[in-house]
Amino acid sequence: MGVVAADRPRAIGQRNRRIVVVVVVVSAIVASVAGLTEGRDTAGVRPVLAADQDGTTDRDLRRVADAVLDAAVDLHRQVGPANTNLVLSPDSVATALAMTYAGARGSTALQIAKVMHLTLPPAALSAVMAALSGRLTAANDGRDLGGGIRAALVTVANSVWGDADSVFRADFVELLAQRYGAAFGSLAFRGDPETARRTINTWIAERTLGLGGEMVGPDLVDADTRLVLVSAASMKAGWAAPFPLGATSDAPFHPASGPPIPVPTMVRTQEAGYAEGRDYQAVELPYASTSPRPISMIAIRPRRTSLSDFEKGLDGGRARRILDAVDAGEPADVHVRLPRFKIQTSAALGPVLRSLGMRAAFDPYRADLSGMSNDERLFVGGIMHKADISVDENGTVATAATAVAVQSVVGRPALRSVTVSFDVPFLFLVVDRLSGMPLFIGRVADPRG
Numbered sequence: 001m002g003v004v005a006a007d008r009p010r011a012i013g014q015r016n017r018r019i020v021v022v023v024v025v026v027s028a029i030v031a032s033v034a035g036l037t038e039g040r041d042t043a044g045v046r047p048v049l050a051a052d053q054d055g056t057t058d059r060d061l062r063r064v065a066d067a068v069l070d071a072a073v074d075l076h077r078q079v080g081p082a083n084t085n086l087v088l089s090p091d092s093v094a095t096a097l098a099m100t101y102a103g104a105r106g107s108t109a110l111q112i113a114k115v116m117h118l119t120l121p122p123a124a125l126s127a128v129m130a131a132l133s134g135r136l137t138a139a140n141d142g143r144d145l146g147g148g149i150r151a152a153l154v155t156v157a158n159s160v161w162g163d164a165d166s167v168f169r170a171d172f173v174e175l176l177a178q179r180y181g182a183a184f185g186s187l188a189f190r191g192d193p194e195t196a197r198r199t200i201n202t203w204i205a206e207r208t209l210g211l212g213g214e215m216v217g218p219d220l221v222d223a224d225t226r227l228v229l230v231s232a233a234s235m236k237a238g239w240a241a242p243f244p245l246g247a248t249s250d251a252p253f254h255p256a257s258g259p260p261i262p263v264p265t266m267v268r269t270q271e272a273g274y275a276e277g278r279d280y281q282a283v284e285l286p287y288a289s290t291s292p293r294p295i296s297m298i299a300i301r302p303r304r305t306s307l308s309d310f311e312k313g314l315d316g317g318r319a320r321r322i323l324d325a326v327d328a329g330e331p332a333d334v335h336v337r338l339p340r341f342k343i344q345t346s347a348a349l350g351p352v353l354r355s356l357g358m359r360a361a362f363d364p365y366r367a368d369l370s371g372m373s374n375d376e377r378l379f380v381g382g383i384m385h386k387a388d389i390s391v392d393e394n395g396t397v398a399t400a401a402t403a404v405a406v407q408s409v410v411g412r413p414a415l416r417s418v419t420v421s422f423d424v425p426f427l428f429l430v431v432d433r434l435s436g437m438p439l440f441i442g443r444v445a446d447p448r449g
Helices: 049-053 058-078 090-102 106-115 122-139 170-180 193-207 307-312 316-328 350-356
Strands: 002-004 020-024 029-033 086-088 144-146 153-163 167-169 183-187 225-238 249-253 261-272 274-277 280-286 296-302 332-339 341-348 378-391 395-408 426-431 438-444
Touching (some): 058 350, 086 378, 090 122, 090 170, 090 378, 090 395, 122 153, 122 170, 153 170, 193 225, 225 378, 261 280, 296 307, 296 316
Antiparallel strands (some): 274 280
16 A cells, blocks of 8 residues: 555544444334443453543534434435335444545535534544444443343444555545554455455454345446445344243234234333333333443334334434433333344445435545545445344344445546537526626527527
8 A cells, every 4th residue: 555645643542433223123113322431441442531532522422423313314214115124323334434524525525524414524523433432332342240141242343445556645544543443454456356345345244243245246346446445333232131032922013014914022021211202102122231321222113103104204303302202201111012023234325325415425526535545536436334133032133334435537437428409598697617707697589689
């Protein structure tokens, strides 16, 4: 890898992330939201004091977590058709986009920030992401809690893969390493893209409990690829109060259409956080943890309405109000009937992100990723996201990965062929494109004068 000289940010933080998983399983929205806890030094986890000493406050952490939730609900409503199973990791997507944001400039950066609901510049964002990740992984390290129970284990890993014959900015590569824990790997994208794809897919599988299938395919990575930014995560978490195995039996599940279907349904009664509104019930199902605010699954059941209609009125603000209502409500003795489920989603996020307003990054003519490289014009060729989740009586296993492929503008991109015939009355403007000053405006109703 070649790099150019550049100012380098101070080194702080490691493995920077906070997990928020959003699931739709036909008739319930399930959110797993990490609580904020004080970070501490544990085996294999660097303490987050350095990030905190950078001026990061709990308010900063909450602002970014809220922004990720806002973006999560936006994605949730856009990915896939309604009334189908869906699982996404907003944290994985946000981290991959944050790493991309670090190399974006101008309107490209502004659009990424807007889609992510961010107000922080890249350097400040990276410090907050470091602190969020450090606190999350420190509090969920899989330690033995006694009585055969282990705390939730959350692992996160980021990486950046660069073309061996390309030159990248030193400050960009270092920022990803220092703040996002993203080790740099050099691959021969130009000469052997197939081997490059296999290497990245193997790295992802090793860090996501073998997330199935080919994550990075030839439609995402080819000989024109210059960088691939990857964010991967896994969570293995037992319930704080497991569901009794002997209580599980087939019970009817009522899909959006068609007759009820029998599915294995887990049952338990316990004191739990609970909230309800005119069109929903929400219950908190915490996982085993050493944190006073553990990772929890918040299961939300629409009532007096369908899931699709409920989702139409759902945005980040309403999701936050539901979570706050669960926090503020009095615990209840809740009889929970929850189906076992196992679902996987694989989604190309480019079209969705473009529809949400992140258009410049994907446009070879408009993309400004000059913060990644001074030597080549780059643009985002595609973004792939994959996630899966399995929920049973013992707890939850969930994994996710997001890959952003950055391409080189090789030559002049092929232009579409169009014909415009001004054979009807038309409007015209003469404009100074540098200043935007209009010099003339008029219409042609009859070219004969």
